[in-house]
Amino acid sequence: MNTTEISESPSRQRRKEARPAELMAAALELFVERGFTATKLDDVAARAGVSKGTLYLYFASKEELFKAVIQQGILPVLDQGEEMLSQFQGDAGALLEAMLLRWWEMVGSTHLAGITKLMISEAGNFPEVAQFYYENVIVRGRGLIRTVLERGIASKQFREMDVETAIDVILAPQMMFTIWRHSLGPCDCGKQDPEAYLKTHMNLLLNGLLTGEKKK
Amino acid sequence: MNTTEISESPSRQRRKEARPAELMAAALELFVERGFTATKLDDVAARAGVSKGTLYLYFASKEELFKAVIQQGILPVLDQGEEMLSQFQGDAGALLEAMLLRWWEMVGSTHLAGITKLMISEAGNFPEVAQFYYENVIVRGRGLIRTVLERGIASKQFREMDVETAIDVILAPQMMFTIWRHSLGPCDCGKQDPEAYLKTHMNLLLNGLLTGEKKK
Amino acid sequence: MNTTEISESPSRQRRKEARPAELMAAALELFVERGFTATKLDDVAARAGVSKGTLYLYFASKEELFKAVIQQGILPVLDQGEEMLSQFQGDAGALLEAMLLRWWEMVGSTHLAGITKLMISEAGNFPEVAQFYYENVIVRGRGLIRTVLERGIASKQFREMDVETAIDVILAPQMMFTIWRHSLGPCDCGKQDPEAYLKTHMNLLLNGLLTGEKKK
Amino acid sequence: MNTTEISESPSRQRRKEARPAELMAAALELFVERGFTATKLDDVAARAGVSKGTLYLYFASKEELFKAVIQQGILPVLDQGEEMLSQFQGDAGALLEAMLLRWWEMVGSTHLAGITKLMISEAGNFPEVAQFYYENVIVRGRGLIRTVLERGIASKQFREMDVETAIDVILAPQMMFTIWRHSLGPCDCGKQDPEAYLKTHMNLLLNGLLTGEKKK
DNA sequence: TATGAATGAGGGTTCATTCAT
């Protein structure tokens, strides 16, 4: 990326600017793996390749580091989702599938996915952060799905339904799949690949469990 | 000795037998609320109305208390589910709904529900407990649903489907609903009542999102 | 001793009277083995076959138990030594040997020997007890030896000498032998039997290391 | 940086290197005075002029500190003794006296002397450390004396004797004198000065208690 | 008298935070 830089390290300048991101990445991994309280700043620093004191040059406290991890990690994601929604041409079913796939690519498959589990674990200890997360992730995320569902209902592609519950039913498997990978997943070996899972999930969601003739 | 005595001092003997359960109940609440590491044994003891030292008369360490909370809390539940399954008369759709409803009554609506969140949060720190939970709760619980689905497919009430993914799709909303109450729930005020939620969830699951004519 | 007593226990009466001695015996063993602070009253009680609370029926505190162990353990011994000294007929060398032998039989070979090590270890923590021990054991014990030495010097059996230092030289090997058995002894396997040791010690003491012609 | 600075702040670097020795010195004093269990790390730290946490930068636990105190304290001493033995020119009696005197200067009169008492007190609680001490101090120390005695016997300066017991008789007064200073010594005020004591001890040892004509 | 459940002060240990270099 920087063609003229010397060996030692990717140019002091670059390091300095990259430090906060490196530290937040290290912190995220450990927070997700162990929880906030059980994570030692020593380990965060070590994983980021700096000394413990350096952390305090960039973050005022462990709690501030936590907040930064959450806030920096999630904000860019929703923007993209909302932009996608505004540009998409096509039917609601395809849009829904496209959005879930996109979410998987941008969040579910990256280490950002851990934020979901982290936030669930720590919401009780950080009500303000939880509030922030709720407003900026949950509400906006549900809003995206709601828009799609309403568009589908308006076009008669989707049935009339309780939209809020439908959002839950749509999102929950994605959430659980994501959470799973950072909690009990390691106990389990039979998980199929995510994209196949997503397709099956969409099929079941769109068509239901029942055979055609029994539908009411 | 005193047969008519009230709560105040329920005879030393009575207390001694009840203590472990009281302590585990207090611990469960706090572990769920704050996580294992962030929970102080002082607080557990205080909530159970005893002093810190008393905890050690019944549990060898904080970690043993944690294991006891998980193991004692969940074992009775699955037994009942399996018994119910063996006795039920009726179609698969009704059985599925009955089982989810029963689970809600016995777990979801009680403080045992917190174990789900707790286990997700702490699996990384207690791999052996996670393994135990996986084998005794997850595997058995999925087995219950699998049996119902296979029964429904055999009777042609349910479509052919990828059963394992269907189990995810069925359970995930229940899990998320449960987890939610112990994490971000407090940020949210619009949640409808659980039984209505369950009914809507079942309806969507059985029939899918699409209108009848578009089904493939 | 009590011929008509029943099985259960050597008659409740006897137990009650014997309790303090049993407790002190158990305490002595553990204090010697581990030191005062590192000994748990739980273990003392268990070794004496009673419950922890029972200790407090006989001793007001751990410290009082310690004092009792020291004081009860040593008082009878010196009395006998002084009586022996007053009655002995014979030369000073024989008397000296007889006294050391007697000490070995009455103290060194019994578990009272541990008191020596115990007192050395704990003197710093219990100055008053140490003072008591010094006055009642050390001073009186040295007095016994001093009397013998002076008797021997008066009868010209012993050389003129610095008596106080001579007492040290006489007693130190006995003390060390005793202490050894309760400290590093277990690391050592080659120790000869005590009585042979005593005889050799006496021989060396009386005659010195040098060959006859080199004495000055 | 500041070459002329005084004690106050001996440059962080200097402190860091000196810390372990300072901490071990403080710990030795208190362990000897009170015993291992009765010594609080708070007090050790305070005596060394640091905070409690600092101890853990240099020693992994209280027990490791104990081991370090024993092992670091004694090893240098025996080396010197063995070197002295190999270089000495003169008769065995003079060598014996020289060695005891040297031991007094290097150990008995320093605070290292306390290690003897400490080891005796704590051997039961630290069997492995006791084993180490036995092999590296006791065995080697006795070996030094044994060599001298055998040399003296070979040159006919010393009588034939049971060498092992003789070693005991020679060392015990030194040991007791040392132990005494760290236990009951403070109860006693009449102790003469160590070097005079040593000389008298040597005289008695070499010549025995008996007058010349009575020797057998 | 004897028990053993309960207490709570105290000590070993950890770790977020500070600061001299």
Next chain:
DNA sequence: TATGAATGAACCCTCATTCAT
């Protein structure tokens, strides 16, 4: 900017002591 030695508050756990039975 970066380090890492030092700090000390806080937490888990122990155990002498108490007290209801």
